Amino acid sequence: MDLKTYMEEISKKAKDASFSLRGLSADVKNTALLKIAERLESERERIKKANRIDFERGEKKGLSRAFLDRLLLNDKRIDGMINSVKEIAGFEDPVGEVVGVKRPQGFVLEKVRVPIGVIAVIFESRPNVTIDAAALCLKSGNAVVLRGGSDAIESGKVLTGVIRSGLKDAGIDSDVVQYVERTEHEGIDWLVKQDRYIDLVIPRGGERLIKRVVEEATIPVIKHYKGVCHLFVDSSADIDMALNIVENAKMQRPAVCNALETLLVHRDVAEKFLPLVRQRLKGVELRGCERTTEIIPGIKSATEDDYYAEFLDLILAVRVVDSLDEAVSHIEKYGSHHTDGIISESVASIEKFVNSVDSAVVTVNASTRLSDGGVFGLGAEIGISTDKLHARGPMGLRELTTYKWVVRGKGDLRIL
Amino acid sequence: MDLKTYMEEISKKAKDASFSLRGLSADVKNTALLKIAERLESERERIKKANRIDFERGEKKGLSRAFLDRLLLNDKRIDGMINSVKEIAGFEDPVGEVVGVKRPQGFVLEKVRVPIGVIAVIFESRPNVTIDAAALCLKSGNAVVLRGGSDAIESGKVLTGVIRSGLKDAGIDSDVVQYVERTEHEGIDWLVKQDRYIDLVIPRGGERLIKRVVEEATIPVIKHYKGVCHLFVDSSADIDMALNIVENAKMQRPAVCNALETLLVHRDVAEKFLPLVRQRLKGVELRGCERTTEIIPGIKSATEDDYYAEFLDLILAVRVVDSLDEAVSHIEKYGSHHTDGIISESVASIEKFVNSVDSAVVTVNASTRLSDGGVFGLGAEIGISTDKLHARGPMGLRELTTYKWVVRGKGDLRIL
Numbered sequence: 010m011d012l013k014t015y016m017e018e019i020s021k022k023a024k025d026a027s028f029s030l031r032g033l034s035a036d037v038k039n040t041a042l043l044k045i046a047e048r049l050e051s052e053r054e055r056i057k058k059a060n061r062i063d064f065e066r067g068e069k070k071g072l073s074r075a076f077l078d079r080l081l082l083n084d085k086r087i088d089g090m091i092n093s094v095k096e097i098a099g100f101e102d103p104v105g106e107v108v109g110v111k112r113p114q115g116f117v118l119e120k121v122r123v124p125i126g127v128i129a130v131i132f133e134s135r136p137n138v139t140i141d142a143a144a145l146c147l148k149s150g151n152a153v154v155l156r157g158g159s160d161a162i163e164s165g166k167v168l169t170g171v172i173r174s175g176l177k178d179a180g181i182d183s184d185v186v187q188y189v190e191r192t193e194h195e196g197i198d199w200l201v202k203q204d205r206y207i208d209l210v211i212p213r214g215g216e217r218l219i220k221r222v223v224e225e226a227t228i229p230v231i232k233h234y235k236g237v238c239h240l241f242v243d244s245s246a247d248i249d250m251a252l253n254i255v256e257n258a259k260m261q262r263p264a265v266c267n268a269l270e271t272l273l274v275h276r277d278v279a280e281k282f283l284p285l286v287r288q289r290l291k292g293v294e295l296r297g298c299e300r301t302t303e304i305i306p307g308i309k310s311a312t313e314d315d316y317y318a319e320f321l322d323l324i325l326a327v328r329v330v331d332s333l334d335e336a337v338s339h340i341e342k343y344g345s346h347h348t349d350g351i352i353s354e355s356v357a358s359i360e361k362f363v364n365s366v367d368s369a370v371v372t373v374n375a376s377t378r379l380s381d382g383g384v385f386g387l388g389a390e391i392g393i394s395t396d397k398l399h400a401r402g403p404m405g406l407r408e409l410t411t412y413k414w415v416v417r418g419k420g421d422l423r424i425l
Numbered sequence: 426m427d428l429k430t431y432m433e434e435i436s437k438k439a440k441d442a443s444f445s446l447r448g449l450s451a452d453v454k455n456t457a458l459l460k461i462a463e464r465l466e467s468e469r470e471r472i473k474k475a476n477r478i479d480f481e482r483g484e485k486k487g488l489s490r491a492f493l494d495r496l497l498l499n500d501k502r503i504d505g506m507i508n509s510v511k512e513i514a515g516f517e518d519p520v521g522e523v524v525g526v527k528r529p530q531g532f533v534l535e536k537v538r539v540p541i542g543v544i545a546v547i548f549e550s551r552p553n554v555t556i557d558a559a560a561l562c563l564k565s566g567n568a569v570v571l572r573g574g575s576d577a578i579e580s581g582k583v584l585t586g587v588i589r590s591g592l593k594d595a596g597i598d599s600d601v602v603q604y605v606e607r608t609e610h611e612g613i614d615w616l617v618k619q620d621r622y623i624d625l626v627i628p629r630g631g632e633r634l635i636k637r638v639v640e641e642a643t644i645p646v647i648k649h650y651k652g653v654c655h656l657f658v659d660s661s662a663d664i665d666m667a668l669n670i671v672e673n674a675k676m677q678r679p680a681v682c683n684a685l686e687t688l689l690v691h692r693d694v695a696e697k698f699l700p701l702v703r704q705r706l707k708g709v710e711l712r713g714c715e716r717t718t719e720i721i722p723g724i725k726s727a728t729e730d731d732y733y734a735e736f737l738d739l740i741l742a743v744r745v746v747d748s749l750d751e752a753v754s755h756i757e758k759y760g761s762h763h764t765d766g767i768i769s770e771s772v773a774s775i776e777k778f779v780n781s782v783d784s785a786v787v788t789v790n791a792s793t794r795l796s797d798g799g800v801f802g803l804g805a806e807i808g809i810s811t812d813k814l815h816a817r818g819p820m821g822l823r824e825l826t827t828y829k830w831v832v833r834g835k836g837d838l839r840i841l
Contacts, residue, residue, distance in 0.1 A: 398541070423797075
């Protein structure tokens with residue numbers, strides 16, 4: 010079968026099956042999730058075996074250590090997937106919630122939360138995303154087409170098999186979860202053109218993947234793009250607080266998207282603050298602007314590319330700025346509109362920063378690491394949207410739904 | 426200047442100017458709207474003169490009566506534009522509203538409504554859309570790039586000049602409103618690729634325009650596509666109510682998107698109901714399925730195309746169906762997910778229909794004509810979204826905004 014037809018067929022299968030999810034009670038969906046958790050437990054050895062194949066192939070191919078680490082499924086990570094599915098079963102069902110009721114002109118007008126329909130999730134090497142994305146889509150009443158990284162294909166296939174068995178155990182049409190088994194890159198181009206069947210594409214990944222999806226798609230896209238997160242240390246900042254926050258934002262878990270990548274320091278505190286940063290952030294490679302390297306000699310000079318970079322590592326770009334306006338301009342130019350913050354004791358500076366920075370999450374005297382669906386109390390998150398439409402920042406179950414207007418009349422007509 | 430550069434330049438101008446709108450108070454924005462209303466009044470003759478040029482060109486070109494009618498600006502319509510702008514000034518400012526506040530873990534988490542940024546509105550012949558779209562974008566704090574129909578170019582240019590003068594009168598950077606003066610069709614392709622500068626594209630128009638935008642765009646799109654609206658008259662329907670609703674939905678204003686286009690009738694009431702429809706809908710051309718033409722002889726047979734058609738005229742497609750399921754399948758296949766309704770006295774049928782029909786607005790015992798931002802109490806509307814993401818159905822001022830998360834801490838860190 011040619012690639013285009015293959016993508017059409019699995020997308021159509023998902024669409025056809027999606028109708029069966031619409032009226033499903035929370036109980037049935039939760040039962041299915043618990044069945045999936047059971048199957049993950051009973052199929053543990055088969056999952057590890059399939060993952061071993063991916064892992065060894067990856068090693069032979071010379072994939073990086075970091076990549077191989079993301080690819081690996083061990084018992085601890087399988088436990089994590091099981092817990093995640095159980096946790097999703099415990100969250101409130103977002104579907105059917107009446108968001109608003111009005112009586113604008115006699116008739117009853119309801120705004121009701123409903124599933125989006127079919128969601129395509131395109132992701133990279135982490136096999137656990139297969140489980141998380143399927144579970145979140147199921148809970149929110151959506152069918153899903155999963156397109157995982159080609160290096161995780163064996164793991165992805167087995168995990169999808171496990172999910173589909175769990176769905177069957179609960180009496181749900183297993184076609185509501187589709188996994189793209191054809192890993193050619195051009196397949197993505199066809200997948201994101203299935204606008205008759207797919208309602209939303211969520212690409213999670215780097216610049217190349219996102220760009221490709223955005224250029225090819227005829228379906229709405231919510232990008233989960235990189236996090237080039239900034240902190241601006243204002244002239245009025247509490248220096249101790251600033252040190253704690255910068256350390257936490259950079260070092261607590263450097264490989265994730267809400268970790269700090271660039272530190273902007275007001276010139277009035279730079280001479281005092283930067284040497285303390287150098288002391289506190291042990292093991293972090295600093296790459297500074299000219300003024301930074303004057304204050305803390307011996308560190309690397311930052312290149313233009315460093316300011317655009319999502320290091321996901323113990324590397325921090327540093328720049329001294331003359332003003333809050335310069336900090337805002339830097340963030341506008343180099344940032345990814347993910348999470349950016351200010352550390353300041355000045356109400357005027359704080360409000361100016363909050364109003365001027367056009368990012369999904371703006372932090373004030375807090376770590377960028379707090380930008381997270383779990384921390385925000387949204388429940389499980391499918392990721393962090395760097396787009397502005399539909400969902401911005403952490404995307405939980407509610408953000409995987411849309412709404413429908415229901416007009417309930419008694420023969421109501423339009424007069425004017 | 427080549428077309429690509431032209432589109433880049435006006436988009437960049439809009440983006441640069443958009444920052445100045447962010448912190449603007451409701452008062453300043455409302456003053457600007459009232460100044461625009463004043464300018465529309467004082468420039469009335471110049472507007473009519475420019476419109477006369479478009480109109481005469483259109484006549485020579487042989488444009489249809491209906492098209493020319495939509496193009497025409499007379500005193501009454503200019504009054505309408507003035508009133509519309511004044512009305513928008515009177516609506517509540519959506520920007521800055523705190524949609525939610527939580528304290529998930531000690532810090533304060535706010536979800537705040539903010540402008541989207543820059544919106545491109547692509548529309549067809551009605552010149553008043555120039556004013557409405559600019560006024561709604563201004564009120565919601567967005568810069569706008571307007572791309573009107575090429576046959577309304579003179580009217581569009583003069584109206585934009587009027588808007589920009591009004592903005593200047595109020596001390597606002599007039600670059601927040603841009604009008605595309607280059608009317609080549611390929612310009613649209615370049616416009617919808619300005620993802621560095623434009624945040625959202627709203628195309629309002631027919632199939633060809635929408636398809637082109639969706640295929641070319643790298644920016645999120647909210648389609649305002651056609652309204653192929655259905656009413657299903659169930660076997661339990663109150664026949665008098667059904668007649669009143671069908672008449673109102675088809676005849677009260679046939680040229681608009683929420684007017685009825687296809688009537689589906691349950692076979693058990695078809696013999697009784699259809700002859701009454703024939704009597705009541707005087708002047709309406711019926712196009713029926715085989716069973717319909719047996720019951721009311723002498724009417725035209727409906728073609729496959731008729732079921733897909735948005736007639737916008739006194740024409741109604743009619744089909745007899747065996748069941749509610751068949752009605753739902755028909756709507757799924759031929760409809761545009763705009764507004765579809767049921768007329769029924771059976772609670773079970775009503776709930777099944779409401780849950781199964783995947784349209785922006787579902788009506789129960791009410792006219793499809795009620796599907797309207799004004800009727801729903803949303804204030805002025807920029808149109809009716811037939812998409813599922815971000816905004817569905819009538820789109821008012823709030824739907825022209827997004828939100829931002831603000832984390833306000835006192836040195837809060839992430840521990841786990």
